Amino acid sequence: MNASPRRKELTRLAAQLFVQEGFDRTTVRMLAQEMGIKSGSLFHHFKDKQEILAAVIEEGTQNALAIARKALAECAAEPEMRLRAMARAHLETLFTDRNAHVVALFEWRRLDPAASAHLSHLRDAYEALWVAVIDDALAAGLIHGDRFLVSRFVLGALNWTVRWYDPNGPRSPDDLADELVAMIMPTPA
Amino acid sequence: MNASPRRKELTRLAAQLFVQEGFDRTTVRMLAQEMGIKSGSLFHHFKDKQEILAAVIEEGTQNALAIARKALAECAAEPEMRLRAMARAHLETLFTDRNAHVVALFEWRRLDPAASAHLSHLRDAYEALWVAVIDDALAAGLIHGDRFLVSRFVLGALNWTVRWYDPNGPRSPDDLADELVAMIMPTPA
DNA sequence: TGAGTAACCAAGCAAGCGCTAGTGTGAGTG
DNA sequence: CACTCACACTAGCGCTTGCTTGGTTACTCA
Numbered sequence: 479m480n481a482s483p484r485r486k487e488l489t490r491l492a493a494q495l496f497v498q499e500g501f502d503r504t505t506v507r508m509l510a511q512e513m514g515i516k517s518g519s520l521f522h523h524f525k526d527k528q529e530i531l532a533a534v535i536e537e538g539t540q541n542a543l544a545i546a547r548k549a550l551a552e553c554a555a556e557p558e559m560r561l562r563a564m565a566r567a568h569l570e571t572l573f574t575d576r577n578a579h580v581v582a583l584f585e586w587r588r589l590d591p592a593a594s595a596h597l598s599h600l601r602d603a604y605e606a607l608w609v610a611v612i613d614d615a616l617a618a619g620l621i622h623g624d625r626f627l628v629s630r631f632v633l634g635a636l637n638w639t640v641r642w643y644d645p646n647g648p649r650s651p652d653d654l655a656d657e658l659v660a661m662i663m664p665t666p667a
Numbered sequence: 668m669n670a671s672p673r674r675k676e677l678t679r680l681a682a683q684l685f686v687q688e689g690f691d692r693t694t695v696r697m698l699a700q701e702m703g704i705k706s707g708s709l710f711h712h713f714k715d716k717q718e719i720l721a722a723v724i725e726e727g728t729q730n731a732l733a734i735a736r737k738a739l740a741e742c743a744a745e746p747e748m749r750l751r752a753m754a755r756a757h758l759e760t761l762f763t764d765r766n767a768h769v770v771a772l773f774e775w776r777r778l779d780p781a782a783s784a785h786l787s788h789l790r791d792a793y794e795a796l797w798v799a800v801i802d803d804a805l806a807a808g809l810i811h812g813d814r815f816l817v818s819r820f821v822l823g824a825l826n827w828t829v830r831w832y833d834p835n836g837p838r839s840p841d842d843l844a845d846e847l848v849a850m851i852m853p854t855p856a
Numbered sequence: 857t858g859a860g861t862a863a864c865c866a867a868g869c870a871a872g873c874g875c876t877a878g879t880g881t882g883a884g885t886g
Numbered sequence: 887c888a889c890t891c892a893c894a895c896t897a898g899c900g901c902t903t904g905c906t907t908g909g910t911t912a913c914t915c916a
Contacts, residue, residue, distance in 0.1 A: 527904065657813060660811070
């Protein structure tokens with residue numbers, strides 16, 4: 479709904495706390511303190527604690543969509559390049575908007591049905607991009623397997639990186655993406 | 668600690684509720700009702716709400732270890748068979764003890780430090796089995812890539828199945844495991 | 857200058873939380 | 887028979903929760 483700069487900043491802070499503590503354990507008083515205001519004032523910006531969660535997830539998912547579309551628009555047409563670009567874009571958004579995405583991945587169930595329905599459309603749009611890229615790669619004989627299973631496995635492997643990957647380590651997210659693509663391609667580069 | 672049959676049954680029920688509602692949203696009163704007792708009586712079996720969580724996770728992880736060891740002991744010595752056996756074992760335990768594993772995967776952070784330290788050893792033992800199998804497969808030229816990355820990616824893809832896989836669907840967990848192994852092997856069967 | 861508004865605060869309510877204290881009760885044991 | 891002990895109950899304490907209410911401040915713009 480609203481998208482004031484103040485609200486955006488509060489949403490960013492909320493995402494951080496939700497990751498640290500989990501949605502349920504994060505109290506409105508903790509949120510308010512982190513934002514430098516009192517707990518009552520929170521409800522001037524958000525009608526609900528739920529609405530804060532929805533704002534965090536929406537923000538992250540919108541960014542993911544934007545980055546993926548941009549990456550696909552800019553990259554070459556070969557299926558291999560598109561697959562690599564998509565994997566790179568996924569990890570890029572996963573680690574630049576890390577907090578928002580961790581919340582989206584692990585606190586989705588806390589959304590009330592209305593918010594969940596609305597955000598599901600966004601997520602479906604994102605996954606549709608993936609399925610299209612996987613289909614092209616399959617058609618080109620680049621990879622093999624069931625289109626449905628392959629995309630689930632690949633997304634699972636990528637999403638799970640938030641549980642172990644250290645962005646300060648020696649490997650860049652792009653390296654990671656390339657390694658995964660190489661792993662599922664019959665012919666090593 | 669204790670392992671009375673009554674306590675085991677209560678642990679099973681708790682796992683189910685923790686999956687349905689999440690650990691934080693599951694109140695001791697809900698747990699008690701599901702178990703057919705009053706909330707106060709719960710604390711005769713467990714000293715803490717925390718201890719219930721630890722019991723659930725321990726149960727699941729012990730089973731995973733036992734099943735994986737058995738599978739490895741019974742299967743042939745070829746790296747490919749061992750890899751397939753390990754993947755199958757992983758999905759088998761993931762879906763026969765589904766509730767416990769979902770809790771272990773997504774509520775681990777709610778453990779207090781003491782319980783977490785204790786259970787980490789169990790999990791490390793399990794992951795060590797995986798790394799050994801992956802190492803053999805790499806050495807045999809069966810798959811390619813970094814040993815660390817490959818095991819993380821594979822475990823991620825497998826663990827993520829709890830988010831989308833429907834055990835009542837047409838595909839069996841064994842099919843799933845075989846498809847994943849095939850996906851990362853250069854030579855399609 | 858003064859009306860309108862976005863942002864905030866102080867105070868607190870009703871409900872729900874984990875957990876404790878004290879008390880049966882019925883089955884098993886000497 | 888007396889005794890224990892696992893198991894369950896009732897009652898409620900002390901605290902935290904999300905959220906509301908009524909009012910204040912600071913800024914914008916006609």
